[in-house]
Amino acid sequence: MRILFYADGRSPITLNWLRHWIERGDEVHLVSSFSCETLPGLASLQVVPVAFSGAKTTGSPASQKKGLLRGTGSLRWRLLVRQWLGPLTIPGAGRALQAAVECIQPDLVHAMRIPYEGMTAAAANLKRPLLISVWGNDFTLHARSSPWMMYWTRRAMRAALALHSDCQRDQLIAQQLGFKRDHPSLVIPGNGGINPDIFHQPTEVVMQPVVINPRGFRSYVRNDVFFRSIPLVLKQIPEARFLCSSMAGEREAEAWIARLGIAHAVQLLPACSHAQMGDIFRSAAVLVSPSTHDGTPNSVLEGMACGCFPVAGRIESLQEWITSGQNGFLVNSNDPINLAQAILEGLEDTELRLMAAKQNAAIIAERADYEHCMEQATTFYQEIIFRGK
Incomplete structure (x- = not known):
């Protein structure tokens, strides 16, 4: 197959998908929405920026942070700018993407994420089968953020011949926004699945009261509530320790810790x-x-695969994976007391953690194993190409 991806070439999710098709021996082309390094085995790499992505710096995540405003407040400000002004850049990016597709003549175009890659692909009026992946909160946050974002989301759903999402909820929303019910669709994790060689359970049960927050800083993650829950947990378990990935050097995190x-x-x-x-x-x-x-x-699925007891916000997508009180807890993310209570119960109830770990291992193996999921994706791609002829 000759496949063209329009995606953020810096993203580990994108790289996960690219490597699979390269290793299969397919001809893989990447049109990246951000400047990025090439990946061995790519047939070609081009950059088509959209929504001011050309203004982003390249390099390691740490080096990128030094030149940018950090913290939830600045994240929300930048998000607003992209949501209201970003759509103005879509037609121009669409013309550039159209030129790349006409030159490469792929069997399939896979736009990974609706804003703004899927939107740009819709604007390009491609004469090739178009698969769009839904990432995270494309529908629940971004589509509703401005009239233009909703317009382009609907246009992307009408343009898509096929849809990949990481939850059934997004398939239903896609249909409400114009995706045709009889078109091919696939529900597997956004990153293509969990690699059991990397994410697997420990040989011994973890007895130390260690808590991991792997989400970093995002405008839709209530890290303020998380930090405010910590003193409540420490009051009951003084020896508890909290690990926060992708937060080193974050001034907002440091301020909460000091306060x-x-x-x-x-x-x-x-x-x-x-x-x-x-x-x-x-x-x-x-x-x-x-x-x-x-x-x-x-990151939640990866943690579940490693035996962590998940305590997550009560959102519809995670209800497809977690039954609260059985294999994790779903809580009010705006309430530090509710969050602290769930963390405490997860730390103190070893039997519940053991039962949850066993159940979660089975769920991940059945629904999120990388090899199995990418086998489904291969069949899915072939169906899309056949439907597009």
């Missing part, structure tokens, strides 16, 4: 590789994901 006097119990970690995150997850008893909007977070 609450919890520096002795919190470790802010840098962005970590998958292998490092596997080890970190296996050192923790409880995983916390206090999001208010989301699809199925890959």
Whole structure:
């Protein structure tokens, strides 16, 4: 197959998908919405920026942070700018993408994420089969953020011949926004699945009261509530420790830690590789994901695969994976008391954690195993190409 991806070439999710098709021996082309490094085996790499993505810096995550405003407030400001002004850049990006597609003549175009890659693909009026992936909160947050974002989301759904999402909820929303019910669709994790060689359970049960928050800073993740829950947990379990990935150097996190006097119990970690995150997850008893909007977070599934007891925001997508009180807790992400109570119960109830770990291992193996999911994706791609002829 000759496949053209329009995606953020810096993203680990994108790289996960690209590697699969390259290793299969397919001809893989990447049109990236952000400047990025090439990947061995790519047939070609071009950059088509959209929604001011050309203004972003390249390099390591740590080096990118130094030149940018940080913290939830600035994240929300930048999000507003992209949601209201970003759509103005879509027609121009669409023309550039159209030129790339006409030159490469792929069997399939896969736009990974609706804003703004799927929107741009819709604007390009491609004469090739178009598959769009839904990422995270494309529908629940971004589509509703401005009239133009809703317009382009609907246009993307009408243009898509096929749809990939990480939860059934998004398939239903897609149909409400114009995606045809009889078109091919696939529900597997956004990153293509969980690699059991990296994300697997520890050989021994974790007894230390360690909590991991793997979400970093995002506008829709209530890290303020998370930090405010920590003193409540420490009051009951003084020896509890909290690990926060992708938060090293975050001034807002440092401010909360200083304000609450919890520096002795919190470790802010840098962005970590998958292998490092596997080890970190296996050192923790409880995983916390206090999001208010989301699809199925890959980091939550990775933590579940490593035996962490998940405590997550009560959002519809995660109800497809977690039955609260059985294999995790779904809580009010706006309430630090509710969050602290769930963390405490997860830490203190070893029997519940063991039962949840067994159940979650079976869920991940059945629904999120990388090899199995990508076998489904291969069949899915072939169906799309056949339908597009």
